[in-house]
Amino acid sequence: MPVLIAGPTASGKSALALQIAQNSGGVIINADALQVFDGWRVLTARPDDADLARAPHLLYGHVPFDADYSVGHWLRQVGDILANPPARPIITGGTGLYFRALTEGLAEIPRTPPDIRAQAGALLADGGLPALLAELDDTTRARIDVQNPMRVQRAWEVLHATGRSLADWQDATPPPLLPLNDVIPIVINADRDWLNDRINRRFDLMLENGALDEARVMKLRWNPAHLSSKAIGAPELIAHIRGELSLEEARKAACTASHQYAKRQRTWFRARMKGWQPYIPA
Structure with a gap:
């Protein structure tokens, strides 16, 4: 099984x-x-x-x-x-x-056209999550993680690309x-405290095992719009390599983001x- x-x-x-x-x-x-x-x-x-x-x-x-x-x-x-x-x-x-x-x-929701995705990205950049959430129906908002930009943007794109809410599509699921x-x-x-301690220690191990070298390679092709750029710690390490954050500042920001992500998951x-x-x- x-x-x-x-x-x-x-x-x-x-x-x-x-x-x-x-x-x-x-x-x-x-x-x-x-x-x-x-x-x-x-x-x-x-x-x-x-x-x-x-x-x-x-x-x-x-x-x-x-x-x-x-x-x-x-x-x-x-x-x-x-x-x-x-x-x-x-x-x-x-x-x-x-x-x-x-x-x-x-x-089976149709693919989102590139122009709709671009509109969603621009709206998110200008008005943040509230701008996208304001156009979603109550049922969809209740089903998605309203703190997760990827999920909120996806719901907005489905609505504008198909004329049907994400909740409506879900209700017709095979x-x-x-x-x-x-x-x-x-x-x-x-446990939250146990997990947060593991998150901190794991990020330190990542730094020891080459995360900064990995970030230096990815910096050459960095684009925050890529889905892969949502990796926890990626924006922070790129900011450090660019001289915008100290390594300790990047570490603290990445660990905090990971704690918040774990909370949403739980x-x-x-x-x-x-x-x-x-x-x-x-």
Whole structure:
């Protein structure tokens, strides 16, 4: 039976997936929206060479850093894997929408035209999240993370590209690839203080393991509009390399952003994964 492992950043999802794969076999499939991109391997905590040698991994770093990639892209690729899995699927990551699409289904929403996406980006830059949220219906606002610019912009784009709200599309969703009854669903329930300490220590390890060198390479092709640029810590390290922040200032800002992201993840999981088995890390 497939295993699903969801949890906030730095909570030990990958370690648990590796443990299961080594103990009972399996292929680890990525369910993190930022680990799909190449370029930011260290900063997004993609599996290193040692981890890759311990178990097979799929859908990590396979998308160009400057490409668009959506939950629809991911679901189609996972569907192709599940049609003929090389081993027991162990799907792990922190992107709740990926798991929701996998276990509840995903509406086939048409692609957003480039001009609509440009309008959304300009509106977000000029008026911030409130400018986009003001045009969304109550039902859609209740279903999305209204603090997440990517999710809010996506809802706005769907409305303006199709004339239908995101909630309307979701209500016409086809059957899921993996209903919860057909999997072992695990959600990591981590204590806030424990998790924030791990986040801080992990970012320090990232700096030790080459995150600054990675940022120097990415600086040459940096574009904050790229989805891959949403990696926690990327804007801060680029700002440091440009001389806009000291390394300590960049570190503190990145850790704070990661704490805030983890808080949003925990809130999302508590609200939408009540049927999942909780796992409390030691």
